[in-house]
Amino acid sequence: MSGHEHHDHDHAHDHAHPHAPPPDADAALTHAQALELAVTSLLIEKGVFSADEMRRQIEAMDARHPGLGGRLVARAWVDPAFKARALADGSAAARELGLEVGPLRLIVVENTAAVHNLIVCTLCSCYPRMLLGLPPDWYKNRAYRSRAVREPRAVLSEFGTEIAPDIEVRVHDSTADMRYLVLPRRPAGTEGWSEENLAALATRDSMIGVALARNPGA
Amino acid sequence: MRSHHDMGGLEAGPVTPAEHDYAPWEKRVDALMMLLSARGHLKVDELRRNVEALGPEAYDKMSYYERWIASITATLLQRGILSSDEIGRRVAAVEAQYAAEQADAAPAKGTAP
Amino acid sequence: MSGASVNPAAAPRFAPGDRVTVRRAYPPGHIRTPYYCRGASGVIERLCGRFANPEELAFNRPGLPAQPLYRVRFRQAELWPDYQGPARDTIEIEIYQHWLEAAP
Numbered sequence: 001m002s003g004h005e006h007h008d009h010d011h012a013h014d015h016a017h018p019h020a021p022p023p024d025a026d027a028a029l030t031h032a033q034a035l036e037l038a039v040t041s042l043l044i045e046k047g048v049f050s051a052d053e054m055r056r057q058i059e060a061m062d063a064r065h066p067g068l069g070g071r072l073v074a075r076a077w078v079d080p081a082f083k084a085r086a087l088a089d090g091s092a093a094a095r096e097l098g099l100e101v102g103p104l105r106l107i108v109v110e111n112t113a114a115v116h117n118l119i120v121c122t123l124c125s126c127y128p129r130m131l132l133g134l135p136p137d138w139y140k141n142r143a144y145r146s147r148a149v150r151e152p153r154a155v156l157s158e159f160g161t162e163i164a165p166d167i168e169v170r171v172h173d174s175t176a177d178m179r180y181l182v183l184p185r186r187p188a189g190t191e192g193w194s195e196e197n198l199a200a201l202a203t204r205d206s207m208i209g210v211a212l213a214r215n216p217g218a
Numbered sequence: 219m220r221s222h223h224d225m226g227g228l229e230a231g232p233v234t235p236a237e238h239d240y241a242p243w244e245k246r247v248d249a250l251m252m253l254l255s256a257r258g259h260l261k262v263d264e265l266r267r268n269v270e271a272l273g274p275e276a277y278d279k280m281s282y283y284e285r286w287i288a289s290i291t292a293t294l295l296q297r298g299i300l301s302s303d304e305i306g307r308r309v310a311a312v313e314a315q316y317a318a319e320q321a322d323a324a325p326a327k328g329t330a331p
Numbered sequence: 332m333s334g335a336s337v338n339p340a341a342a343p344r345f346a347p348g349d350r351v352t353v354r355r356a357y358p359p360g361h362i363r364t365p366y367y368c369r370g371a372s373g374v375i376e377r378l379c380g381r382f383a384n385p386e387e388l389a390f391n392r393p394g395l396p397a398q399p400l401y402r403v404r405f406r407q408a409e410l411w412p413d414y415q416g417p418a419r420d421t422i423e424i425e426i427y428q429h430w431l432e433a434a435p
Contacts, residue, residue: 029312029313029316030284031309032243032280032281032283032284032287032288033243034309034312034313034316035287035288035291035305035309036243036246036247036250036287037243037308037312038305038308038309038311038312039250039287039290039291039294039300039305039308040246040250041308041312042300042304042305042308043250043254043299043300046299048253048254048257048259048299049253049257053253054246054249054250054253057249057252057253058245058246058248058249061245061248061249061252062245105379105380120226122224122225122226122227122365122367123223123224123226123266123363123365124223124266124269125282134240134248136235136236136237137236137237137238137282138233138234138235138236138237140282141233141234141236142225142230142278143230143231143232143233143234144233145225145226146225146226146227146228146229146230147229147230147233149226149227149365149367149422150226150227150367150411150414151415151416152416152420153415153416153420154415155233158232158233159233159235165416165417166417166419168417168419168420168421169416169420169421170420170421170422170423171407171420171421171422171423172422172423172424173226173365173422173423173424173425174425175363175364175365175424175425175426176363176379176382176385176400176425176426176427177379177380177382177400177425178379178400178402178425219357219359220357220366221362221366224362224365224366224367226365226366226367227366227367227411261388261389261391263361263385263388263389264388264389264390264391266361266385266389267360267361267389267390270361296391297391
């Protein structure tokens with residue numbers, strides 16, 4: 001449930017045999033898989049990129065996981081000045097922590113006693129990949145994209161998250177160039193915790209907004 | 219005049235918390251998008267537009283990265299980076315090679331799946 | 332990204348707090364203004380900056396001059412006639428300037 005990628009030992013297909021099927025094809029080769037192999041091998045032959053560059057790109061994406069976003073959350077929990085900077089410019093705050101976010105335009109939205117935030121991309125699947133890794137299927141599927149904007153509280157309930165009626169539920173539809181990270185509320189009973197242990201409480205789902213941060217001992 | 223991908227507010231069933239570990243081919247499609255984008259051969263907006271252009275049936279029947287590879291291919295064709303002919307020939311070669319290797323691997327099974 | 336030379340055609344017209352209405356338009360092509368908010372009125376929450384127009388980028392055109400992009404806050408109860416939640420619930424959507432008009 002943490003959303004961490006398992007590290008694959010797959011390699012981009014051998015450059016000496018550009019037509020070789022991938023090691024993972026233990027079932028029928030689908031049209032999409034054949035198309036990917038064809039396009040990739042053609043582009044490598046034309047020098048658009050190398051097999052090595054593809055391998056490194058896959059590794060770079062594998063290295064993105066919710067723990068990175070968790071570090072930003074943990075720092076914001078322990079350092080109010082950092083939190084203020086994160087709320088003003090999420091990308092700059094991430095870079096302060098040595099998190100490489102590239103051209104990402106990050107907006108950090110804070111859960112408080114008055115507001116609970118929920119992130120969705122109704123039009124496709126925009127997601128702060130550089131900080132959370134690849135998004136889960138449900139985030140990209142029809143049910144979430146259709147209903148999160150119109151009945152957010154019902155969707156939250158399906159995730160087991162109930163928000164009291166005196167708290168505003170604020171949905172963010174990621175329709176353009178900004179990406180969003182929810183800063184969940186710091187769980188009670190975590191006074192004096194190290195940032196590393198705090199970061200582990202900031203689950204992927206809490207940074208999307210469908211869940212609260214994990215409680216200590218949960 | 220509402221496009222099928224523009225689904226905010228439409229009725230839908232419960233959110234099933236489905237997720238899966240991405241298969242290597244899916245990660246290669248993702249990498250393809252990133253590499254092409256970084257080299258200026260594809261804009262994410264073209265990717266999105268070509269996914270939307272797949273049409274409602276394809277959109278719902280295809281998986282996420284199936285839509286992406288179809289869209290990336292369309293973009294490369296539109297930009298003239300690859301031709302239909304060379305893609306078609308390479309797909310056929312890939313499929314033939316795969317079938318041959320499946321037959322070699324399990325001769326007792328007869329034809330490839 | 333902002334910092335490019337100022338083009339009067341792409342100067343920001345709205346400021347945080349301004350009340351705006353999303354144009355009730357249904358053009359073809361690649362559109363990033365969701366159907367569900369067209370014709371709705373809300374308040375500018377912030378100016379995000381200026382960005383190349385995705386409607387043009389989608390066809391491999393430069394999409395310049397960069398257009399002001401805003402976050403607009405809407406009341407859910409105003410957006411959905413049957414909204415099942417408290418009146419305080421809101422939604423914020425990124426919308427390009429050419430989709431917005433000043434609301435009365």
